[in-house]
Amino acid sequence: MKFKIEKYILKKAEELAFIKIKHDGEFKVDGYDIPKGGLDVPIKNEVLVKGIKEKTAQDNINAMSIADAMVFIIGIDSQFKNNDEYKKFLDAFCRKIDLDLKSYMGYMSKKYFDIGEYTDSLIYLKALITMYPDDIDGLYHYAIVCQEVAKQYQKDMDNNAMNKFLLDALEKLEKVIQLEDGFAPAYYHLGYHYYNQGQYLKSKVIWEEALKLGLDADLCAEVQDNIGKMDFKVQYEEGYNLIFQGKPEQGLEKLLPLEEDHPDWWNLLFMIGLAYKEMNEVEEAKKYFEKILIIKPHQVDAIVELGLCEAATFNMEKAIEHFETAAKIKEDPEILCNLGMAYLNNGNLDDAIYYIERAYELNPEDEITVACLKELDNYR
Template sequence: MNFKIEKYLLKKTEELAFITLKSEGEFQLKGYEIPKAGLDVPIKNEVLVKGIKEETAQEKINSMSIADAMIYIIGIDSKFKYNDEYRKFLDALATNIDIDIRAYAGYMSRKYFDIGEYTDSLIYLKALITMYPNDIEGMYHYAIVCQEVAQKHQKDSDDEAMNKFLLEALEKLEMVVQLDEGFALAYYHLGYHYYNQGQYVKSKVIWEEAQKLGLEPDLMAEVQENIGKMDFKVQYEEGYTLVFQGKNEEGLEKLRPLEEEHSDWWNLLFMIGLAYKNMNEIESAKQYFEKILLLKPHQVDAMVELALCEASSFNMERAIELFETAAKIKEDPEILCNLGMAYLNNGDLDDAIYFIERAYELDPQDEITVACLRELDKYR
């Protein structure tokens, strides 16, 4: 099983020490044979220190202390080099002392979750699903704790970590519903993930499935309210999907009715403008891109689309002005190429060469840039 978040857990290995069990040593476990070269086994630092302080290290560092730390390291690093050997150890221990390793990992996760130690809680759940990848309940709870850890990273303004944990939660929730199509709570949480990603149609479908499967009354009411509030966003997504599919008139039928109540929603205005541009209704398209720039003067995408409209209407001076402004905001190869081609069409070869070659410096693999260079070569 793959995990997206292991690099954020690896620092927890600092909480472990390692001791070596020798094959001929005093420590023996029925049903398990220590490798002849010995085996490095983990011990939590707190256990080691407590044992030393109480001068009862031999009592404290027992088979269960080792097993707990083995589970912990498996949860931190699913590819740790001794994990397979640790699994053999754990299986033998489970038989010897009649303990359910899966239940133990779940218990430890709940223990840490209840005191707000979400990362430790997550580590035990990660160990559980690493060892038992078809444990649906374990995977579901792992996803939920990932969401809790994501919130912590959000509070710490660590967007990269937050997004990784959210993607991890999403991926594991999707695995849950693949394993159990009737897991209503997994659908409930998935709906929020898709909603936050702007996948409104998918979110609505998932939440409707959660309702069919049955939720607690308060969750049912919450989902129903969400579906009602997002209706216009679903219609927007359906509309822009049609535009991207080249079905511009059908897309406008979905998008235009939303404009009256959402006249300051620049994304909506952009898609309407793009549909008109695709239909070669340039003046209508320009009106929408200009509206966006009144709302958001530095919105680069709208600026570029307006410039393209001006260029298609042979208003090269205006197109150049817009492309130059866009390039100052975002030095992007595509923008620079458009600017260069506008200069070329305006009869200014030197500036055309400068901007297109600058685009090539930024990304020599960009297909648009390479095509513009070929076109430019015809005029050198």
């Protein structure tokens, strides 16, 4: 099983110490053979310190303490070198004392969750689904705790970490519904993940499925309210999907009715502009891109589209003006290529060479840039 969040919890390994148990030493577990070279086993620092303070280290550093720390390191680092050996130890130890390992990991996770120690809670669940990758309850609760940890990173304004935890939660929830398509709570949470990603159609479908499967009354009301409030966003997504499918007229039928209630929604205006441009109604398209620049004067995509509209009507001076403005905001290979080609079409070879070669410096693998360079070679 793969995890997106592992690098953020690896530091928890600092809470463990390692001691070597010998193949022929006194420490034995029925049904498990310690490797001939011995085995480095983990122990939580707190257990070690407690043993030293009470001068009863031998009593505190017992098989249960070692088993717990093995679970902990498996949950921290899925690639740890001794994990396979630890799993053999855990299997033998749990059989010996008749311990349900899954239940134990679930219990420890809940214990830490209840006191707000969400990372420790997550580590036990991560160990659980590492060893039992198709355990539905483990996957589901892992996703829920990931969401809690993501909130902590959001408070710390660490968006990269927050997004990793949310994506991991999303993946595990998707696996839950693959394994059991009637698991309503997973659909409920998935709806929010898709909503937050701007996948409104998908969110609506998932939430409607959650309602069919059955949620408690409060959650039912919440989901129904969400579906109602997002109706215009669903219509927007349907519209831009049609445009990207090469059906601009049908896309406009979805998008234009939204404009009256959302005149400052620049994304909506942008998609309407694209639809008109695709229909070769260039002047109408320009009106929408210009509206965007009133709301967001430095919206670079709208500036580029204005440049493309001007180029389409062979107004190269105006196109160059727009592309130069865009390039000052964002030095992007595609923008520079547009600028270079506009100069080329305007008869200015030197500036065309400069900007297209600069685009190539920024990204020599870019297909558009390579194509522009080939075109440029015809004029050198």
